[in-house]
Amino acid sequence: MPAVIRTPIDNSGRLQFADDLFARRHRGLGSPIANQWIWRLESPYDPDRLRHIATGLAGGGLSRRLHRAKLPGARDLWTNADREPSIELYDDTLPAAEIADWLQERHGDHLDPHEGLTYRLTAINLDDGTSVVSLLLAHAVGDGGSVLDAVCRASRGEPLRLPPVPASGWDRLRAEAADSRAQWRAVRDWATARRRAKQDGTAARATKAPRVYPRTTPNPDPHAWRMPRMIAEFDTETMTKVAAEHGGSTNAWFINVVADLLVRIDHVPVDRGDVPVSLPMSDFQPGDVRANSTRVAMVEVPRDVLDRRDLAEIKRLSKAAYIRLGQAGPGLVPVPLAMMQMLPDAVLDKLPQPPAAACMASNLPQLPDEYRYAMGEDVRLVAGLAGYQNATAQDAYDVGGGIISWLIQSGPRTTLNLVAAEPDRVPDLAFLKSLVVEELGSWGLTVEVW
Template identity: 40%
Template sequence: MEVQASGELRLAFADDLFLRRHRGLGAPVVNQFVWRFAARLPERALDAYAAELARGGLARRAVPAVVPGARRRWVPHEERHAVDHHPEPLAADAAVRTWIEARAALPHDPAAGPAWRLATAPLADGGRLVSLTVSHAVADGGALLDAMARASRAGTPRRLPPPGDLPLLVRDLRDAGGQVGAVGRWVLDGAVARVRGGRRAAAAPAAPASSASSTTARPARVDLPDDWAPPWCTVELPSAEVAHAARAHGGSQNAWFVAVAAGLVHRTGRVGPHEPVPVALPVSTRTPDDPRANATRIARVQVDPALLEHRDLGGVRAACRSAYEAVPASREPVPLALVQMAPDRLLRFLPPPPAAAVLASNLGAPPAEVASIGGVPAVAMTALAHQPGLSAADAAATGGGLLAWATDVGTTTTVAVVALDPLRVPDVAALRGHLEAELRQWVPAAEGRWVA
């Protein structure tokens, strides 16, 4: 954990990475959960829910250190925006899409705060949407789920640890020293690993390519409008149909979702049809009473195209299990502490890291207290991530990629996908066509409800 000996909470590497995006090093990333309710919610229930969120783990802002090399600190920040109650019913998919996107496009400043917003809008069919948007610097998926659960249990907010009795200058000096020590340990561990494993590495076969196949044709130039934004879509499916498809093909719902995500990559052409698909799988390292904003690592699995061709979810599940087991021993290619200590002006010269072919985040079935507000259960939940202001050129520079989420609430499985690939997936129609075709392979009889 990133809690120092003094008790205070410093920004982890991922916190710092996402914070810098708000300072111009890339487009900010805003996480979003959208609940869909079959009936209206009392305004007082939403206001009470927002008040609890303002006392919990989302109520923080990042404060600069006074010593170079020391990390920023998280401090409490209980100021909050009023709940945004949209007055008019959203009567069409286009209106729903516009409303969802507009919530994420509002400022979410993790340095000045507040970095989260709660909003609600009625639907023409008598239902209601509720949106919670949060800067990724302040909360990953696990932190968001924890904050939502605690907000439903009034009186159990997540408190940041106190700074302790040491003067700020001393605390910063200690943290800067810890950062230097972390860099030294990374270098030393690498040297030891090279000495111990040199012979084994020399005899090992070449690793398979983990990116798009070199035989995949580069997409033709696509002229995109200046106001291009990453397209996204979300569809609700009967959970029973998804579970039946998973069992029928020898796997779990998670394996099904990974296979769907990998199949989408083949359909977009990012990876050739006979090439393995590199899939990034978020893994939470969060512990009980963990105050960290971001506590996620990534498992990386190569999905064999033969598994997809034969819809062998047992094989997909086994490959995912091996990827999860490899996470604790994985080593970062550069010392993260060194990157975190580097000033913005230096990092601006570094090329953007390549995007994963697809990141597949399966949130599963959240607890009932997460899937409800004020005691009213939602009929579906959607998870998304937005990058307001991301240009087509910046997205294309990373090589493109997909982001996908799955959630199970009640009798509904929701799949949401964002495409950061302007050349291969230029708009919502293209993305929805790929997703419809892929889902039809698995749940041909299911009628999906397209939210937007």
Template identity: 30%
Template sequence: MIGALSLLDIAAYRAQRALGSVVLAQVTWLVDGPPDPDRLRALADHLAAANQTGRVIVPASVLGGRDHWGPLPAVPAVEVEDDPIDRVDVLDWVDERAQVPITATARPWHLAARPLTGGGHAVTLVVSHALTDGIGLVNALTSLGLPGPGPRTVRRPGPLTGLQEAVTGLPSAVRAAVKAARLARGGGPAPTASPTTSRTRPHTALALIDSAAWHAAAAAQLGSSNALFVSVAAQVAAAIGRVATDGTALLGIPVNERADGDDVTANALATVRLNLPADRIRDVAHVRAELKRILSSREPDASFAAALPLVPYLPSAALRPLAQAALGGAEPVTSASHVGVVPRSLADAPGPAGAVFMNLGMQHPGVTETAERLNCVAVEASGMVALHVGAVADRLTDRAEVRSALLAALRAVGAEPRELL
């Protein structure tokens, strides 16, 4: 992978760096039979050859220069652990693997497997979100069997390249700075950080629901799979207290903007906002109508796009409050990402899988306080809908509270889980 990152990808990467955090995407498979080391190594080799995951970020050498893509230095070793764990403890292991360090500049992903005491095994892949979003990762995994790019030798950009980029981009940056100054004089609200918590790792829960039962529940309430999921996410948010003071659930819903064949852009998505009053969060038909309304009427954020040329010129101290605001600011926004149905080639990538789930996470090396957050992700594969919830907040004392909130929400919409972890 050769060339400079897009301004949006630079902003996403530098925002993480400014916060001292790593945003990650994680895919986990619950697979039949024992781990197959050869198949896992083949999967790692494929990921290393794919454009989306076979790369690292080469940071700009001068302020104002652009970060570049460089080749992955080596295929990360696959870790196959020997000690089996009970299936009920899978999420603990998944969470532990999410804390094994990754860095977008050297080791941007890792792959591991562990046997289960009752038979079968779990496989989990942790990837830096600076490399790819969820759909990009799905695309990389579903290109299994396709020829990857040939050997890549890339001359890393030096200081002269950075200086040229800084000079070339300066007029756009000046225009962006002028526009930002005008907006500030206009009395717009200053960025505000989300409430913080002393927890750095989430309380998590996972529900596995038969696809037929899930879609039947959506149809019975004149909804859709996406609307049913958003209703469940809003109910979980209400149950754990991550709502506005009047009880309104605030949902941030990622929308895929990746063009067909785009395996370069790391973060090809936008986020739309859906506010659900407390008395409508269980009304799946209402949620569906509101989703249609906001998706059909949404427009690109022109002010955000106009400010992007300024990002390469901002030091970390200036980016930090903007990055904190991007995580939701002081408002208790819940991230609700419905990935949809993934192809069989992804579901069986490490071996025949009975379930696949995805989640978002963060690493905070050396950080003692983090922003509160609630992330919900739904994936359908192998005849099963997997709904993962991860919550970070001081008000939560253990995972049982999140599991209880998720189970109650599913039962409220008539989607009884086959398994709850």
């Protein structure tokens, strides 16, 4: 088997390609994208503990400020923002039945990496004696790997420090000139690898036929539509048992579930039977200062495999997808990402927006204890929601729709977390809840929906 190809870690603090795309959204090129991590506690929140965590976050790698490069071709730079902790502890008590609406409102809270406002920690007590904590984070400054690391560091009081504020004058220009040259070398290396890929026949793997969508009934009121987001919790042991009975792992079960949901809403290409599911995989390493280090594998599940619920076959297919991702070299990338990153906003804004994945399925099977118990020792579970902030129906149409899903295991309880960018196929939250409860119920799971 060919060796896994590892790209050297860039710890310069310069924005990675994904950081750049997410940051541009905060400048107006589309709706900003934010991740929301949620802790459900069995008792009222501890304000002193949350202030301690917020202080740790304020001095760490998630609290970043973006410095725009002045020299064409050079990448922008991250440094620590060193702002006051962003925390809001609500004094009033929220009815437990309104928790979903409260979380939806928090997901829309303003974030701006250019000003160093990159996260918001909020908490509120519920009328059933429990509480909920929300950590909203601009995706530009942190993916799953970096947020896990940052919260654990905040718990220990060991924040990650980024490279210093950029030098001024000629020192800054020299540093940016060096980065610009490196970017152009990356474009040249891509072109060389691409030519070799064409010669040995692997370049064809870099292109795919455009996605074709079935016709749908238009949303009756697209101007009022907002992206539905939901959390469903259930027993971890039962889920694990169900997965084993069908010959697979919980990850294979998760892939089957989200692929089923794509089929149920008729969001599958009409020209083939396979259902595409994107599988994010963290490449984060200790001491990593990159904001986004996630890579994405793609598994395409045949419809007959879904119909049989053959989790052993899905496990085999997903393992092969991870191997392909690990072996993928620069010659298989269809676009020189360094060159895309050089384009100014005005040019990039005129280019067609690439379609989002039909489904992003992120599985977090084991959370570190420092993360799980960061907000309180009596944590019931951890949940997570991702997606476009305050997105309109047109925003969803622009990216081609799709769903974003996380599966998060917190000891005895697991959450399936879903966001649907489907104005026509998933018109509202009630529809999404019904869809998910029916799907999970068909696997024998008893579900509690937030």
